[in-house]
Amino acid sequence: MPVTLNGGLMMPSWFDLYSLTPTGKEDEAGIKKAADKLKGLIAEEEKLVPCNRIIIGGFSQGGAVSMYTALTLDKQLGGLLCLSTWLPLHKTFPKALKWHSSTPVLQCHGEADPMVPFSFGKMSSDLIKSLGSSNNEFKTYPGLGHSSNEQEMSDIKEWISGVLPSKD
Numbered sequence: 001m002p003v004t005l006n007g008g009l010m011m012p013s014w015f016d017l018y019s020l021t022p023t024g025k026e027d028e029a030g031i032k033k034a035a036d037k038l039k040g041l042i043a044e045e046e047k048l049v050p051c052n053r054i055i056i057g058g059f060s061q062g063g064a065v066s067m068y069t070a071l072t073l074d075k076q077l078g079g080l081l082c083l084s085t086w087l088p089l090h091k092t093f094p095k096a097l098k099w100h101s102s103t104p105v106l107q108c109h110g111e112a113d114p115m116v117p118f119s120f121g122k123m124s125s126d127l128i129k130s131l132g133s134s135n136n137e138f139k140t141y142p143g144l145g146h147s148s149n150e151q152e153m154s155d156i157k158e159w160i161s162g163v164l165p166s167k168d
Contacts, residue, residue: 077100
């Protein structure tokens with residue numbers, strides 16, 4: 001789809017981006033449409049596994065859609081994993097909140113991210129905590145830009161193993 005922030009160029013995108021600042025204009029309709037699509041995918045997975053064993057997450061825009069979806073989903077998820085991301089439509093909370101505050105959250109962010117500023121990621125984490133999240137972890141990575149590294153992947157693996165132990 002064309003992305004305004006990228007000069008209107010076509011690129012893979014969950015929704016249009018006008019700005020990556022906490023006070024910037026947001027594509028409310030596009031964000032809600034993407035969240036509805038993700039909620040549909042969750043419903044399909046629930047035919048195979050209970051919702052409390054489903055982790056949703058993503059990087060950048062994918063993380064933003066996952067974060068918004070988890071906070072507006074009226075079911076208990078197994079976890080929420082957010083990498084180098086932010087909470088879109090953050091001004092609509094707590095009104096839009098349907099969140100199960102015991103859902104485990106791991107949010108990771110590079111301290112040198114030039115695309116999604118570290119401060120925006122931290123603000124999003126603080127907002128989720130203020131909404132009553134009782135199991136929220138925010139990990140930071142010095143020198144890491146808008147990408148991932150081995151330490152982050154190791155932290156994710158450990159977190160997933162902790163929140164979704166084997167069913168043995």
